[in-house]
Amino acid sequence: MASLSQAIPTIGREPPVLAGDPFSEAVLTSPFEFQHALREAGPVAYLSSYNVYAMGRYNEVRAALVNWQGFESGNGVGLFNPRNETPYRRPPSAILELDPPTHDAPRHALEQALGPRMLTGFRDGWARTAEIMVDQLLKREVIDAVSDLAEAFPLKVFPEAMGIPEEGRENLLVYSDHNFNSFGPNNALVEKGRKAFTDLVGWMGKQGSRESLRPDGLGARIWAKTDEGDLTAAQAGGVIRSLLIAGLDTTVHALGAIIDAFLSSPEQWQLLRAEPTRARVAFDEAIRWASPVQTFFRTATRDVVVADTKIPEGEKILMFLGAANRDPRRWDNPDHFDLNRDPSGHVGFGMGIHHCVGQHVARLEAEVVLHELARRVARIEPAGEPKPHLNNTLRGWKTLPVRLIAG
Incomplete structure (x- = not known):
């Protein structure tokens, strides 16, 4: 349980201290009490468990996300600080942990490949895949909404669109999960996934190679940028690996979140x-x-002042996107899933130059799946005890048993 102790103020610049471990199993499983304590502590708090600053209110989180000049990603988007610590994770990603100007060329290539206009050509094929998948799922009494739908659909359509071989695609989920896990502390979750991740590094590298990609896929379009002089070969391979993570992980957890949301609010499914x-x-x-x-x-x-709290140069800041997205200062009745709400200002995919480039993939995939489910399924009902999937950065389900009632 989170507990607060107010530090002695010094001209209003010392933040309140928040005790508790946001990366503990209890908080990762159910983060809402900790996030409430963080928001109520103030615009900025200090996490004594990791000696880092933290933000949980919407306005401050959003402002920090767009202020890449004051709050950089180039020093890593995880707890590890390469300025003064020995690395326990791989070097920074090809895009997520870069800032301008080195960030600009690979980011532009990704946005061109995954922009809404480019993805439009995949809609009909993905809709047909969703139709076939839902037809098969309706024949079963109980399904796992995670493995049978949230993972199965993206693993089918997106690697195919990228042009990577079918064999071993399930490795992408293992690789991506540990990648996000490593943004947190070097805890038991990181240790548990380290060997499998290490074993996959060579395999993942091959997925980004020009030779392994079909010439008609999105990956080949990225490599074409090297012929035009827009990217180096090293950048192209890194962009493709980042693209595979951005286009899969966000979609898997988004689809799981959608099914969970409709289980909690069945009236919204009818809407x-x-x-x-x-x-x-x-x-x-x-x-x-x-x-x-x-x-x-x-x-x-540099020294950055946020709501009278000075965050010194070189200090890490942990931004709680989940807390900001349920901040009652921004959202009415934030704990309720409501289709009558305008959720467009959420920070679930970040903001500014580092917003998740895979969100357009996730939106299109979710849209075609939801359209097919809404057309064929009268009710979605729980069919067993769900199990959370624990990750230092991501929140989702390991299993989510449901019944799809045709109608």
Whole structure:
């Protein structure tokens, strides 16, 4: 349980100290009490468990996300600080942990490959895949909404669109999960996944190679940027690996969040069935409500004052996206999943130049799946005890047993 002790103020600049471990199993399983304590502590708090600053209110989190000049990603978006610590994780990612100007070229290539206009050509094929998958799922009495739907659909359509071989695609989930895990402390979760991740490093590298990609896929389009002089070969391989993570992980956890949301609010499912055009609103509301990506770190590039609290240069700041997305200062009745809400300002995919480039993939995949489910499924009912999937950065389900009632 989170507990607070107010530090002695010094001209109003010392933040309140928040005790408790946000990366403990209890908080990762159910973060809401800790996040409430963080928001109530103030605009900025100090986490004594890790000696870092933290933000949980919407306005401060959003402002920090867009202020890449003051809160950099280039020093890592995890707890590890390469300025003064021995690395326990791989070097920074090709995009997420870069700032301008080195960030600009690979980011531009990704946005071109995954932009809404480019993805439009995949809609019909993905909708047909969703139709076949839902047809098969309706024949079963009970399904696991995670493995049978939230993981199965993205693993089918997105690697295919990228042009990577079918064999071994399940490795992408293992690799991505540990990648996000490593943004937190070097705890038991990181240790548990380290060997499998290490074993996959070579395999993952091959997925980004030009030789392994089909010439008609999105990956080949990224490599074409090297021929045009827009990217180096090293950048192209890194961009493709980042793209595979961005286009899969966000979608898997988003789909799981959507099913969980409708289980908690079945009346909202009926609303979607009556108005299928609300599918995109349902997606963004589920991201706000569940925040599959819970946290990201930044580093102060200089002394930065936030609401009279000075965050010294070089200090890490932990931004709680999940807490911001349920901040009652921004959202009415924030713990309720509501399709009548406008969720478009959520920070579930970040903000500014580092917003999640895979969100357009996730939106399109979720939209075609939701349209097919809404067309064929009268009710979604719980069919067993769900099990949470524990990760230092991500929040989702390991298993989510449900019944799909046709109608």
